[in-house]
Amino acid sequence: MSKEIPEKFRVGLCGLGTVGGGTLNLLADNSHEIQRRVGCPIEIVHVATRSPKPDLVEGIARSGSDPFAVANDPEVDVLVETMGGFDPAFEVVRQALANGKHVVTANKALIAEHGNELFARAKENNVSLAFESSVAGGIPIIKALREGLAANRIDWLAGIINGTGNFILSEMSAKGRQFEDVLAEAQALGYAEADPTFDVEGIDAAHKLTIMGAIAFGIPLQFERTYTEGISFITPDDIDYADELGYVIKHLGIARMTDKGVEMRVHPTLVSRSRLLANVNGVGNAVLVHGDAVGSTLYNGPGAGAMATASAVVADVIDLARQAMAGSTAPVYPPLGYLSSDTDKAVLDIEEIEAEYYLRIPAVDKVGVMARISNILQEHDISIEAVIQKEASSESVSIVILTHNAIEKELNQALSAIAALNDVVGEITRIRVEPFHANKD
Ligand code: HSE
DSSP states (O other): OOOOOOSSEEEEEEOOSHHHHHHHHHHHHTHHHHHHHHSSOEEEEEEEOSSOOHHHHTTOSEEESOHHHHHTOTTOSEEEEOOOSSTTHHHHHHHHHHTTOEEEEOOHHHHHHHHHHHHHHHHHTTOOEEOGGGSSTTSOHHHIIIIITTTSOEEEEEEEOOHHHHHHHHHHHHHOOOHHHHHHHHHHTTOSOSSTHHHHTSHHHHHHHHHHHHHHHTOOOOGGGSEEOOSTTOOHHHHHHHHHTTEEEEEEEEEEEOSSOEEEEEEEEEEETTSGGGGOOTTEEEEEEEETTTEEEEEEEEOSSHHHHHHHHHHHHHHHHHHHHTTOOSOOSSOTTSSOOOOOOOBOOGGGOEEEEEEEEEEEOOTTHHHHHHHHHHHTTOOEEEEEEEEOSSSEEEEEEEEOSEEHHHHHHHHHHHHTSTTBOSOOEEEEEOOOOGGGO
């Protein structure tokens, strides 16, 4: 299919918060370079924003507070959605697609939870729904998966995909700062979600992992099947003990194709200090992807913030503008063959996975405690790799154990039995360890 080559590519922008403001500024700052790359100017012709921002919208043809006016504007070629949330974003995007407009969105919750339906609508209307900026901020990980690695079978990927969480863990680890204090700074810097529990409880990372896993393995988006654990239970002691054992605690999203099924899980994870991922700090994100042909590749960069995210939003707009300049109307997002593979592999329940574990068990300092704990582990076929014992108070100690590979269901049963021992005097902490072993490739 072909159509007339446009003189300019017209953007309608919904939302002028951190990401929307960054998008507007980036299109203005780099307009010359972008025009050179596309072959025509990209112009914002309509903006909808909840709170008036006269300085930002000066010179833009139409502005107001109604995003549906943008979705219905015949002068708009692509609607850029940077409002976040579901309401009204979901209906606005549906409306724009139904009106035959391409959509670019930074909204990971929208794609992860409603993407299957929205992609179907985009396909029906022969338009694109692009979402690069929804995952890992400025890192072009969606393009890497769908273009650069397109020849590979993706075996697994693992990433730090929430900037706020990584900022908190890095600051706690490097400077001994308190969780709440660092979270407040991340909010002030514009990294955190409107509701920061999305960051610290792993929901934001689970949205992003759901999207990456679907693209990597060609399975439908299944946010409800992605296992999610946050970082708020991590203590400075865990960070210190992990360090003593040679590890750093990172909040990882891991997606892996196994013989049993697909693992999709977000949780705090011990990563060996020698790994590059362990050294990605602050608001940085990084995704390690293992393809059968290429091996491991690592994508690293800023995971949040106005200009980093705008970089990915504008890249999607540029893709669509280039396509228009090439005279094509064929949708480029989602690419054919993605989100629709013929795999019958289901997403596994967390109890079905196998992992190595860090355990911190608060116990009375008495002869025989360690023997009782190791007997229970042994009964569940779980062997111990390392043990350290630390004085926690005058009455109790922390027994810290690293296990070898174990089935999570067995570990859960062992932990219930250990928790029932009279010697155990508090909640047991369990953190999964990710060795990125060749046998897991
Ligand atoms: N709150 C998100 C983060 C923003 O911290 O990663 C970028 O998606």
